[in-house]
Amino acid sequence: MGDFIKTQNTFADGEVAPEFYARDNINGLSKLENMYVLAGGGLSRRPGLEHVADLTSAARLIAFSVSENENYLLALTDEHILIFSDGQEIEDIISPWDAGDLSKIQYAQRFGTIIFVHPDYQPYTLKKSDDEFILSAFNFAVNESDMTVYIPFMRFDDTENLKITVLSNSAGSNYATFKTDEDFWTPDDVEGIFLLLEKQWKITEYVNAKEVKAFVNGTYTVPSAPVSDWREAAFSKKRGWPCSITFHQDRLVFGGSRSWPSGVWLSQVGRHNNFNVGTGLDDEAIFITLLSQQRQQICTVVSSDNLQILTSTGEWAISSKPLTPSVVDVKQHTSVGSVASRYLPPQKIEGSTVFISSSKKDIRELSLDQLGENYNATDLCALSKHLMQDPVDLSYNEEMRQLFVVMNSGDMAVLNKNSALGISAWGTYKTQGTFKSVATVQGETFVVVIRNENAFLEKFSESALQDVDEYGFSFTASALPVRASGHNANKLRLRKISARVLNTKTLFINEVRADLPNEIYNETFDGYSGDVSINLLGCQRNCINAPWTIKSSEQLPATVLSVSMYGYYLV
Helix, strand or coil: CCEEEECCCCCCCCCHHHHHHHCCCEEEEEEEECCCCCCCCCEEECCCCEEEECCCCCCCEEEEEECEEEEEEEEECCCCCEECCCCCEEEECCCCHHHHHHHCCEEECCCCEEEEEEEEEEEEEEEEEEEEEEEEECCCEECCCEEEEEEEEEEEECCCCCCCEEEEEECCCCCEEEEECCCCCCHHEEEEEEEEECCEEEEEEECCCCEEEEEECCCCCCCCCCCCEEECCCCCCCCCCCCEEEEECCEEEEEECCCCCCCCCCCCCCCCCCCCCCCCCCCEEEECCCCCCCCEEEEEEECCCCEEEEEECCEEEEECCEEEECCCHHHHHHEECCCCCCCCCCCECCCCEEEEEECCCEEEEEECCCCCCCEEEEEEECHHHHHHHCEEEEEEEECCCEEEEEEEECCCEEEEEECCCCHEEHHHHHCCCEEEEEEEEEEEEEEEEEEEEEEEEEEECCCCCCCCCCCCCCCEEEEECCEEEECCEEEEEEEEEEEEEEEEECCCEECCCCCCHHHHHCCCCEEEEEEEEEECEECCCCCCCCCEEEEECCCCCCCCEEEEEEEEEEE
């Protein structure tokens, strides 16, 4: 047997999957639960949770920043938007979305306004005006002189050979009857807008699948033949509404819809509800379609240095600066793909866009190469894919440098990332209940938690030693298997394990309570800083198991800077 002393003074790689246990260059752990990696590489017990409010049901959390000093938290529940400020509910607004709609709602903010989109609903705007919040339907700009609506128009694939016969209508010169030779019309066409005979028409009545009645704001001449040159509004109850939204270069951007999943619509510059393409002037609206060999479903659009378009099969970018109708440089850069079944909001981390891949098994970091020309999609959880189990929500706390990812199981994977210090560490947060949603407002991370079938709004707090003063939680950090001189140990005898701790009041090493000075149990004492150790006897033959585990279920602070092992090994 060889005598050894092995010290691990950084845990910068966090919890890693078993397939990496045999690598020498990993500064990680086999388990990291309810602890996080500090900037210096050590470990600390996670903050507890404070109660903020009771909820009637599970909610979707969204941060709403009006200004640097005015920030709110929105909790979207079944047909309600609850608005919180400084931990207090200040308003309850009736909304059009039920509980089943919440997962697909996307949003974009600009000053005191946030616009929500959903593929099955007309967009809605929530505006903060003085001391009042107003939720109203998003309306496209209208030309007051002739009531022309500046909504985008297009010809959908299923109408390629369809002609409309326009007939006069007894209701008056502003009315007409539209007929087609094949079934086309549905009751959802009512209130829909069509463009033909160089005029806009609104469908007023559904007759049958081949006939509707329409109104035009003006007069018209009945054409002598069926009309083949016509278009319909890109967005409607029948065709669906925008799936994704952002602001980019002072344009409002809609990405994808139910009937045109690969379309990107950009408003006029500074006129965010005006989508009139006009004559193609630099500030007028733009429409493009992503063209590739694969069907592209736009999942979300992100404004960064470029306009990033994340689809179900790849990552695109429009790099034109400025972006004008005559200069649209769009290109697919990577082929990872995003989740299309629900909205998982991409996060900005250290200048990159971080998103959940379409497989739901990894998280990617979309960033430009050193030349600033091409994007790469780096896997942020390459060492920890076992922790990615069907993500349902995520949020980044910039002050803490922590990415919180809520899993469908109710656990939460947490990434501590600090590239300058070489930290990229995943771990798991658990509570007595299940996490459902997460959002960060001004450095505070809020969560929706289900406990005993009841929903609560809570937030992480450094001053909380347990969860909502009622629920305790344990923490665990377990080492990787021992390797020495580039070899796996196959027999191990440990004499002693020593931990260097900081402001610590409780610690168990391999189920043995570490001998800490008695004065730490005085509640006014901050905790012990220094070295603690336990002596061991016995031999470990299955060396794939963790040689040491640090844990505690006591609701007291604990910070571990390094761990040392003293003993013998055989390879």
